[in-house]
Amino acid sequence: MPLLQPQSPIAPNLSRGASARAWALVVALSVGLVVLGLTVAGRLAAEPAAAAILCLGAVSALVWLAGAPALKAALAKEAEAAPPAAGLPAEALMEVAEGLPDPVLVISGHDQGDFAGRRILFANLAARDLFRVPSEAMLLTAVRNPEVLEVVDEALFAGIEGQTAYEAGGVQDRYWNVLAKPMAPGPEGHCRALLVLRDQTDARRNERMRADFLANASHELRTPLASLAGFIDTLRGHAKDDPKARDRFLEIMAAQAWRMARLIEDLMSLSRIELNEHIRPSDTVDLTLAVSDVVDAMGPQAQGAGVAFDISCAPKGSAAVTGDRDQIVQVIQNLIDNAIKYAGRGGRVSIELTGSLTTEDAVALRKPHAARLSLLTPDHADERYAAIRVGDSGPGIKREHLPRLTERFYRVEGQKSGERLGTGLGLAIVKHIMNRHHGGLAVESAAGEGATFVVYFPMTRSIPPELAVSLTGEHSEAGPQIALPTASS
Amino acid sequence: MEHTVKAYGEELNNLTADVVRLGGLAEAQVTDSVVAFARRDLALAQLVIERDEKLDSLEAEIERKAIRLIALRQPVAQDLRRTVAAMKFAMQLERCGDLAKNISKRCLVLAEAEPLTPLTRSIERMGNLVAGRLKDVLDAYTTSNLDRAVAVWARDDEVDEHYNSLFRELLTYMMADPRTINSCAHLLFIAKNLERIGDHATNLAEIVYFEITGEELISERPKGDALQRVL
Numbered sequence: 001m002p003l004l005q006p007q008s009p010i011a012p013n014l015s016r017g018a019s020a021r022a023w024a025l026v027v028a029l030s031v032g033l034v035v036l037g038l039t040v041a042g043r044l045a046a047e048p049a050a051a052a053i054l055c056l057g058a059v060s061a062l063v064w065l066a067g068a069p070a071l072k073a074a075l076a077k078e079a080e081a082a083p084p085a086a087g088l089p090a091e092a093l094m095e096v097a098e099g100l101p102d103p104v105l106v107i108s109g110h111d112q113g114d115f116a117g118r119r120i121l122f123a124n125l126a127a128r129d130l131f132r133v134p135s136e137a138m139l140l141t142a143v144r145n146p147e148v149l150e151v152v153d154e155a156l157f158a159g160i161e162g163q164t165a166y167e168a169g170g171v172q173d174r175y176w177n178v179l180a181k182p183m184a185p186g187p188e189g190h191c192r193a194l195l196v197l198r199d200q201t202d203a204r205r206n207e208r209m210r211a212d213f214l215a216n217a218s219h220e221l222r223t224p225l226a227s228l229a230g231f232i233d234t235l236r237g238h239a240k241d242d243p244k245a246r247d248r249f250l251e252i253m254a255a256q257a258w259r260m261a262r263l264i265e266d267l268m269s270l271s272r273i274e275l276n277e278h279i280r281p282s283d284t285v286d287l288t289l290a291v292s293d294v295v296d297a298m299g300p301q302a303q304g305a306g307v308a309f310d311i312s313c314a315p316k317g318s319a320a321v322t323g324d325r326d327q328i329v330q331v332i333q334n335l336i337d338n339a340i341k342y343a344g345r346g347g348r349v350s351i352e353l354t355g356s357l358t359t360e361d362a363v364a365l366r367k368p369h370a371a372r373l374s375l376l377t378p379d380h381a382d383e384r385y386a387a388i389r390v391g392d393s394g395p396g397i398k399r400e401h402l403p404r405l406t407e408r409f410y411r412v413e414g415q416k417s418g419e420r421l422g423t424g425l426g427l428a429i430v431k432h433i434m435n436r437h438h439g440g441l442a443v444e445s446a447a448g449e450g451a452t453f454v455v456y457f458p459m460t461r462s463i464p465p466e467l468a469v470s471l472t473g474e475h476s477e478a479g480p481q482i483a484l485p486t487a488s489s
Numbered sequence: 490m491e492h493t494v495k496a497y498g499e500e501l502n503n504l505t506a507d508v509v510r511l512g513g514l515a516e517a518q519v520t521d522s523v524v525a526f527a528r529r530d531l532a533l534a535q536l537v538i539e540r541d542e543k544l545d546s547l548e549a550e551i552e553r554k555a556i557r558l559i560a561l562r563q564p565v566a567q568d569l570r571r572t573v574a575a576m577k578f579a580m581q582l583e584r585c586g587d588l589a590k591n592i593s594k595r596c597l598v599l600a601e602a603e604p605l606t607p608l609t610r611s612i613e614r615m616g617n618l619v620a621g622r623l624k625d626v627l628d629a630y631t632t633s634n635l636d637r638a639v640a641v642w643a644r645d646d647e648v649d650e651h652y653n654s655l656f657r658e659l660l661t662y663m664m665a666d667p668r669t670i671n672s673c674a675h676l677l678f679i680a681k682n683l684e685r686i687g688d689h690a691t692n693l694a695e696i697v698y699f700e701i702t703g704e705e706l707i708s709e710r711p712k713g714d715a716l717q718r719v720l
């Protein structure tokens with residue numbers, strides 16, 4: 001039983017009795033942070049009392065002045081609202097540390113060889129949120145990255161300040177800069193260090209986006225460009241006086257140019273989504289309305305392709321999710337667009353919206369012989385989900401393609417497919433949007449019976465669960481094990 | 490007398506802490522080897538190769554400590570499971586480290602040839618998937634979270650499917666253009682190594698399950714379609 005619980009009854013409880021010390025320490029830390037805030041907030045040197053402490057804060061200020069505008073703003077606010085630091089009661093200082101937007105931890109340790117003895121004395125809200133550990137847990141429960149452990153050790157035992165990059169991992173990748181600073185030893189001679197994390201996700205994403213955009217764009221634009229150049233040569237040469245050939249070539253050239261434009265549009269859209277992927281949207285979107293809007297908008301396209309829709313939607317208000325409306329519309333649009341392409345002339349596309357499902361229900365298999373794969377699974381599956389299923393009556397997708405469907409530019413028919421004009425980015429876009437919404441994506445496919453894509457969004461919590469369940473009674477009765485016929489068939 | 494008993498608890502905690510540290514190292518090795526491969530970062534690949542020694546010595550130390558603990562304290566029940574699990578865990582993690590080292594070695598060779606961009610991207614994705622599984626199972630171990638361990642165990646399929654798909658594509662590539670056979674063979678092994686790391690993650694999940702419950706996860710893992718019903 002690893003680190004979280006007080007393992008054997010005989011095991012020493014290092015953290016007991018530490019809370020009083022932790023308190024004193026937190027006060028000390030908070031004073032430091034407020035001072036730092038004052039310095040950053042535009043050097044409010046007007047306060048003569050503060051001037052002395054400002055000197056103390058100068059070193060830390062040097063480190064901080066360079067960046068973290070969010071932190072600066074928050075600290076500035078604190079500083080404005082609060083009287084000079086010396087006069088703040090301990091509780092208020094605690095609140096300051098607690099409310100800082102960046103994760104802040106205080107680590108203690110007494111023996112360099114005793115890794116189990118390194119404890120988290122204090123972790124503010126942001127830190128507890130990031131590491132999902134209670135205060136006073138073992139340090140190793142929260143962090144096991146060797147580089148971070150190394151800078152912590154240096155700060156603890158050698159008194160050296162240091163920093164390193166730290167990648168938290170998980171479905172939503174986040175990058176942090178970890179700063180470890182030595183602190184004065186605690187009452188029992190335990191060494192202590194302050195750990196401050198600063199979010200670097202934006203900067204890292206920007207950097208990667210530029211690199212990826214160049215790599216992807218140059219690779220994928222080469223083919224249509226080469227073909228355009230080829231046709232231009234032909235038009236200048238022997239096709240110059242052949243009006244019939246000229247018209248045909250111009251048509252192909254227009255299609256290629258249109259394809260390039262769409263590719264660039266998709267690439268830009270993907271980059272934009274990726275940049276904000278770690279910022280969860282906050283608006284409320286009614287999926288019922290979103291689905292019906294998209295269906296209305298895509299009606300003409302479906303008609304043109306000779307495809308009919310089968311729609312079954314949860315009633316209005318029963319599938320409200322927290323999300324970005326434009327992006328949700330884009331998800332539905334991309335899925336329906338794909339389904340229309342693969343259903344083919346005379347085919348059918350089924351669209352189904354159900355509210356209040358568990359993850360299991362949301363991705364439950366409908367056809368007994370179908371293969372299914374989860375392409376994105378949310379980190380925490382303890383919520384209720386609203387699921388949209390979009391199925392087509394086409395030939396289905398072979399099993400070996402399923403795991404790679406969301407790969408950029410991965411095309412089921414291979415790279416040479418000219419017949420279906422897709423950019424190969426549609427599902428990648430869907431996946432990234434779903435990740436931003438903390439939702440999931442799964443695909444189900446049976447040879448000859450078509451493919452079905454399921455996206456599920458965590459529902460807005462305002463709907464009481466009892467009410468929500470009754471709305472979808474007919475589905476929960478059937479249970480996830482039984483293959484339900486789709487609403488249309 | 491109290492002192493000795495206290496020391497026993499400390500020893501157990503220390504053993505677990507060492508395993509978590511080894512886990513952190515193995516995780517970093519796998520992640521870094523994938524990054525080195527995707528970005529053709531030779532310095533990083535070299536670093537991964539050199540760091541492997543650290544994992545080996547830490548694994549040996551854990552084994553020594555565990556044997557010593559068994560010999561001197563004769564742990565029973567939960568304590569015994571913890572000790573045995575620590576040993577088994579360390580062994581699996583060390584293997585993951587070896588595989589990451591092998592990937593890095595192949596990176597050095599691959600860097601001399603022309604890059605095969607789309608394939609590299611696919612393998613990078615598979616690498617991220619595998620690294621994510623390793624992270625999940627280590628999280629499950631440090632927090633004794635049974636559900637997370639079982640989730641890792643049940644999702645073994647994803648990595649396998651990915652591997653199979655890559656395998657096919659690589660074969661097609663080699664048949665189409667024999668000049669790429671040299672590079673593709675290395676890519677094939679890298680994919681295979683990643684798939685093996687995924688298997689180790691599954692084994693680790695089984696060990697976590699055993700440590701917490703004292704029972705074995707049913708030996709027959711759901712495969713293919715059946716799997717998805719468990720999830």
